[in-house]
Amino acid sequence: MGADRKDVEIISSSAGSTHHILPSLRAACPIAPQLSPYADDVQEWLVSELPLDAPTRERLGRAGFARYAGRLYPDATEADLRTLTALFTWFFLVDDACDGPERVSLDEIRALRDGAVTLLRGGPRLRHPGLAGPLRRLLVGAWREPHRRMPARWRLRFADAVAHHLDGTWQEAVNKATGHAPAVEEYVELRRATSAAYVSYPLVEFVAGRSLPEPVYHHPRLSQLRDVGNDLLSWYNDIASLDRDVATSGGHNLVLALATAHRVPLPAAVELAARHWHESMRRFVALRATMPSFGPALDPAVAAHLDGVARAVRGTIDWTMESARYAVSGGRSSGAHAEPAGCSGA
Secondary structure, X not given: OOOOHHHHHHHHHHHHHHOOHHHHHHHHOOOOOOEOOOHHHHHHHHHHHOOOOHXXXXXXXXXXXXXXXXXXXXXXXXXXXXXXXXXXHHHHHHHHHHHOOOOOOHHHHHHHHHXXXXXXXXXXXXXXXXXXXXXXXXXXXXXHHHHHHOOXXXXXXXXXXXXXXXXXXXXXXXXXXXXXXXXXXXXXXXHHHHOOHHHHOHHHHHHHOOOOOHHHHOOHHHHHHHHHHHHHHHHHHHHHOHHXXXXXXXXXXXXXXXXXXXXXXXXXXXXXXXXXXXXXXXXHHXXXXXXXXXXXXXXXXXXXXXXXXXXXXXXXXXXXXXXXXOOOOOHHHHHOOOOEOOOOOO
């Protein structure tokens, strides 16, 4: 069934309001772009070697997940970038399964969550009926190196982040099934879970080969920075996906939540979202510049963590503009300003 005239007008209006905002936000981002020199080679590996069917491989090839991982972790070795790309791919496939046209049921989302967490906490020998088939094989392979190299406290931290993400995915599905459109404050908190940004942050430690102590990782200032960084990349993504979300998200988009809260049309809500983004970017810069010292033994690892949070913001912006997953510009050429790792600092 096609969209009615009103829906078409709404989508057309939202498209016109987002296409000029996205480049302006990217231009206002003070974080320098970076890209792994291995990104394109790993992308070729992704579509040729992973245990997935041909249509899925073709879709992954267009999305460019290796370039996304390569923007967030430009210092990773080629082998580690393969691991990271496989993990990213797993999360995007799960997102498609839980929120795509043929989405799984609420019970299946919960079972998938339990199966993934069981594997991450207990190792690949533990099986759970909620995680099977290609998704299980992909996660088992991607988890092998992090499980081997990283300490138990890091593995638990990562598993907890995955659990939090999939709990958010389940809650969003519940909201859609019951017709509940969240208010702004509720949405922002839920979006921090569904973005999977909190999953990406521990992977900085995997690349660096050093896990931060728990009191440092959970220090209030680092937590604040991660929250704001999460908001920045999530809200940019919300603006980029607004055209689709108008029809499918059930109100789960910052722009839609703002439009409802302020009783304004979508173009005005896009401007409000952009204003929130600029305010949060100023806060992010201030938090990063005033981060306390944790001592000479820990400060380098903390600095790497802060760089990782910043790269997640910039990397999401640049990948969103170039990926076929979001039809916001002319494809790969939109990422032309990104430099290989080492040519510019975050």
